[in-house]
Amino acid sequence: MKPHPERPRTCRAFSLLELLVAMTVTVTLAIFLMELLDQSTLLWKKNETQSDACREARAGLSVLAGDLANAFAGPSGSFLTGTDALALVSAVPSAGEDAIFFLSSVPSKAQPSGNNRSDICQVGYYLAFGGSPGTPGRTLNLYRYFRGSDETFSALDEDSLYSVPPSGSGGDDELVSSNVTALRIRAYSFAWDGGGVTPFVPNGDESLPDVVDISVSAIDAQTARGLQGNEKAWLDASQPALRQAVQTFTTRVCVRQN
DSSP: OOOOOOOOOOOOOOOHHHHHHHHHHHHHHHHHHHHHHHHHHHHHHHHHHHHHHHHHHHHHHHHHHHHHHTBOOOSTTOSEEHHHHHTTSOOOOOTTOOEEEEEEEOOGGGSOSSSOOSSEEEEEEEEEEESOTTOTTOEEEEEEEEEOHHHHHHHHHTTOTTTSOOOOSSSSSEEEESSEEEEEEEEEEEETTTTEEEEOOOOSSOOSOSEEEEEEEEOOHHHHHHTTTOHHHHHOTTSHHHHHHOEEEEEEEEOOOO
16 A cells, blocks of 8 residues: 655745735834934933033023122122123123123132232123124123232222223133023112112112122023024024023022121
């Protein structure tokens, strides 16, 4: 008896159509995941740059507030804000811009090396453009002007505290915060007779305000690069690029009366 021949085994495999469908689904998922990864990376970079702008603006605000908290009551007119302070610097005038100059108690060890034998110094804060005119890297920054105690006392003794105004160009002064679009400073006095709070007006009896409100507005570095060093664009707060990116930080400082 002859053995029964074995039946040929049938091999099951994917058809060409099934392979095409599987490849299409795989490629679609890969593209979707790559786009998701790109969007996540861009969002992370944006958040990082915004965080950097926040940290820098807050640091500048903290330095300004620290100097104000140690403000010293000098002669009448030694505390300047608004147009009087802006007249001392070459900052670009605009509706939301401001500046401030005053005497402050700064420990000698925190002053630049030199003959600084006391702690009464002159400081100032203002906005000015940094970088060469017409270059894409030109940005609006917050600067700190500083005059050591010996020089400050000489100016006070000669009644020439503001006769030689600061340069106000940002070239020789300390850069406090970059990419700042606005600085707003408002000084007030308390009316102890029940009149509430009134704008500070220096006089012979009152050379310091009681409280100062400070606001600093800043943008991130990516938005700043998009402005391409255009000074008019930096000062145009109505344009969408600034409205969407600008962040404002505000603090209120009770000034120490001496």
